[in-house]
Amino acid sequence: MRPILLIIILLAACLPASAQSAHERAARMGLGMNFSYLENWWLGKKEKGYSDLTSAGAAKKKEAEFAKIARAGFKTVRIPINFGAWASLEKPYRWTSPEGLDIAGRFVKAALDAGLIAIVDLHHVEMDRSVKAADSTDRVAWIWKEIASRYKDLDPERVLFEIRNEPHDIEAGAWRKQAEAVIKTIREVAPKHTMVVGFHDWNSRQAMIDSKPFDDGNIIYTFHYYDPFIFTHQGATWAGPGLPDLKQVPFPANGNAIRVPDKARGTWIAERIGNYREDSDAVKMFDDLKAAKTWSEKHKVPIFLGEFGSFGKYAKLADRCRHAEAVYSALGRLNIPSAWWEWDAGFSMYDEGTTKIAPCMQKAIDLFTIADQ
Numbered sequence: 446m447r448p449i450l451l452i453i454i455l456l457a458a459c460l461p462a463s464a465q466s467a468h469e470r471a472a473r474m475g476l477g478m479n480f481s482y483l484e485n486w487w488l489g490k491k492e493k494g495y496s497d498l499t500s501a502g503a504a505k506k507k508e509a510e511f512a513k514i515a516r517a518g519f520k521t522v523r524i525p526i527n528f529g530a531w532a533s534l535e536k537p538y539r540w541t542s543p544e545g546l547d548i549a550g551r552f553v554k555a556a557l558d559a560g561l562i563a564i565v566d567l568h569h570v571e572m573d574r575s576v577k578a579a580d581s582t583d584r585v586a587w588i589w590k591e592i593a594s595r596y597k598d599l600d601p602e603r604v605l606f607e608i609r610n611e612p613h614d615i616e617a618g619a620w621r622k623q624a625e626a627v628i629k630t631i632r633e634v635a636p637k638h639t640m641v642v643g644f645h646d647w648n649s650r651q652a653m654i655d656s657k658p659f660d661d662g663n664i665i666y667t668f669h670y671y672d673p674f675i676f677t678h679q680g681a682t683w684a685g686p687g688l689p690d691l692k693q694v695p696f697p698a699n700g701n702a703i704r705v706p707d708k709a710r711g712t713w714i715a716e717r718i719g720n721y722r723e724d725s726d727a728v729k730m731f732d733d734l735k736a737a738k739t740w741s742e743k744h745k746v747p748i749f750l751g752e753f754g755s756f757g758k759y760a761k762l763a764d765r766c767r768h769a770e771a772v773y774s775a776l777g778r779l780n781i782p783s784a785w786w787e788w789d790a791g792f793s794m795y796d797e798g799t800t801k802i803a804p805c806m807q808k809a810i811d812l813f814t815i816a817d818q
């Protein structure tokens with residue numbers, strides 16, 4: 446063999462998994478679902494560092510859901526996991542509750558056995574924010590070194606690593622540094638796996654648009670889209686002032702005034718209530734998602750909408766379905782893969798009192814495929 450040819454072959458073999466992999470893998474993700482449970486730190490006890498957030502019995506039942514997600518037609522499952530709940534807070538870091546890791550491993554296996562693409566998502570590593578060191582770069586990188594080592598032999602075509610869900614209370618620059626450190630750590634351990642990376646400000650769309658991609662070519666960029674927020678989070682106790690008292694927000698706006706809850710007066714929630722007519726316009730929502738797509742085209746990187754959906758506590762199913770239709774049809778037209786938040790808890794697509802996807806939700810999901818053709 447001519448030496449020059451040999452050098453080319455050797456060089457090609459040494460190249461990190463190419464940007465092509467990320468594009469191809471994103472193209473296969475299609476319709477996705479979030480399988481929430483293992484991130485729910487609040488199910489555990491504070492004095493145990495929330496390490497007891499799961500129980501073996503409950504986890505076993507949950508495992509059966511992956512096959513159902515696949516049967517419902519979803520191709521991808523994003524599995525939020527609070528790995529931090531099972532690790533020490535101080536250096537030298539170590540696993541304090543390895544049983545949680547076993548359950549996480551079983552979930553990933555169940556997803557793969559069901560034929561799904563699995564996104565292993567480090568979720569809520571900051572927990573209740575009472576311990577500052579919980580989400581330090583050293584700790585997050587240590588967690589990922591361990592997790593990537595555990596999963597590195599799983600098929601890189603079907604297992605992706607999402608480095609951190611919704612970083613917040615962190616400046617853009619500080620997040621970038623943390624992300625770079627984590628990306629480097631994972632890449633050393635798992636050269637072929639695609640990473641899913643979002644930006645500061647809760648993985649917001651705007652934060653992504655304001656940011657630049659990272660140096661690693663094998664990344665799918667993610668953002669979350671819960672607009673219009675006062676519709677999707679009416680009744681939510683964790684998301685903003687006055688939201689727990691916000692009820693009967695229709696989708697789209699119907700001309701009736703929405704009462705501003707007392708606790709929301711003078712806040713950003715009141716502002717969003719004032720803007721609801723524009724915010725709930727499907728054309729405006731399409732344009733929002735189009736701006737994300739334009740960013741991906743400009744930088745030649747693939748994107749993935751990792752979370753969208755609506756809380757079912759007060760929102761009416763018919764309104765929730767119309768909202769889902771607006772988003773799914775836009776995603777189909779723009780060809781953006783996505784994952785609905787969430788399968789079988791408060792944001793689920795189920796018909797009231799059942800564990801079956803409501804027919805009007807199915808109609809919304811189908812718009813993705815129809816619009817994509």
Ligand code: GLC
Binds near residue numbers: 569610611786
């Ligand atoms: C984020 C949070 C999750 C919440 C969801 C909807 O993913 O991590 O806890 O349920 O958004 O607000």
